[in-house]
Amino acid sequence: MPSPEWLLSNFITTRGAGTIAAGTLKTWLLGLELWHIINGMPWHAGWLLKRALQGSHFSAPFSSTCPKCAQVTLAHLTALKQNLDLNNTFDTAVWETATVAFWCQYRLAEVTEVCVDGSFDPLIYASHSSPHNSGTTSLGITYSSFWAPSKKTQPAGEEIRWINSSCPCNAERAFKNHLKINCRVPSNNHLFSFGTDTGGFAPMHRWWFMDRCNEIWSAENLPTLSGHSFRIGGTTHLLLLGVDPFIVMAQGRWRSTAFLEYWRLCEEIIPTFISFSLQSQSTLLSTMSLFKQCLLTSM
Numbered sequence: 001m002p003s004p005e006w007l008l009s010n011f012i013t014t015r016g017a018g019t020i021a022a023g024t025l026k027t028w029l030l031g032l033e034l035w036h037i038i039n040g041m042p043w044h045a046g047w048l049l050k051r052a053l054q055g056s057h058f059s060a061p062f063s064s065t066c067p068k069c070a071q072v073t074l075a076h077l078t079a080l081k082q083n084l085d086l087n088n089t090f091d092t093a094v095w096e097t098a099t100v101a102f103w104c105q106y107r108l109a110e111v112t113e114v115c116v117d118g119s120f121d122p123l124i125y126a127s128h129s130s131p132h133n134s135g136t137t138s139l140g141i142t143y144s145s146f147w148a149p150s151k152k153t154q155p156a157g158e159e160i161r162w163i164n165s166s167c168p169c170n171a172e173r174a175f176k177n178h179l180k181i182n183c184r185v186p187s188n189n190h191l192f193s194f195g196t197d198t199g200g201f202a203p204m205h206r207w208w209f210m211d212r213c214n215e216i217w218s219a220e221n222l223p224t225l226s227g228h229s230f231r232i233g234g235t236t237h238l239l240l241l242g243v244d245p246f247i248v249m250a251q252g253r254w255r256s257t258a259f260l261e262y263w264r265l266c267e268e269i270i271p272t273f274i275s276f277s278l279q280s281q282s283t284l285l286s287t288m289s290l291f292k293q294c295l296l297t298s299m
Contacts, residue, residue, distance in 0.1 A: 072233030
């Protein structure tokens with residue numbers, strides 16, 4: 001150390017080019033950069049290394065990248081509501097987890113996971129005693145929110161919010177039902193905890209949640225999905241409704257252009273916006289132009 005740029009570039013092109021995904025190569029370089037920082041050494045990364053990464057990206061085989069996740073749809077949510085027992089403590093927690101993850105475009109791991117040892121840390125995950133907020137807008141629409149102490153992109157915490165929409169699968173009703181059915185859960189427990197058959201309480205785990213969802217979807221001949229499909233599904237659904245992309249980004253708490261990678265069913269989203277533009281061309285085109293400019297500025 002310090003590693004010269006030609007050596008780093010040679011490492012990327014000989015070790016990873018044509019076999020390893022570009023994202024993996026960047027992760028390797030981040031690890032090497034961190035090791036240099038720890039040892040007080042300068043990090044020589046410039047034009048040559050950037051070109052090596054670009055070349056590796058274009059030569060990476062298709063098999064080195066994972067296929068895009070499918071999205072949760074309203075059909076998936078409807079199937080859950082029809083087959084879950086919303087008077088059962090566990091099923092009620094499953095339903096609330098599903099609706100919040102979908103409508104709030106939440107990362108499922110931030111709703112359901114607990115510490116590696118199985119314990120619950122209220123400094124990381126929302127609890128029943130976490131700040132809650134509810135009210136009514138000037139248009140008469142009720143809304144609710146809770147405070148998530150720590151998130152992937154916001155370690156200092158963030159407010160998770162939703163409205164009471166006209167959809168039968170809205171998160172507002174599901175949340176209130178969860179608090180009612182699981183009213184015996186102590187205030188210092190996980191927000192998505194539920195009463196167990198033994199009289200105790202347990203936080204919702206990701207695998208319990210997904211196993212229950214996929215059990216129902218499989219029985220209803222719907223595609224089984226992964227946890228990330230909820231965030232993708234919520235994003236796509238709001239765009240299909242014609243919601244302004246800025247609002248979708250704010251609701252999903254997006255902070256980068258990765259938001260664009262989560263658009264699904266573009267063959268339906270684009271005609272939707274084109275239709276709106278014919279009705280209100282000047283307003284919508286101005287909005288989309290501003291949206292594009294902001295994204296280009298942030299890149």
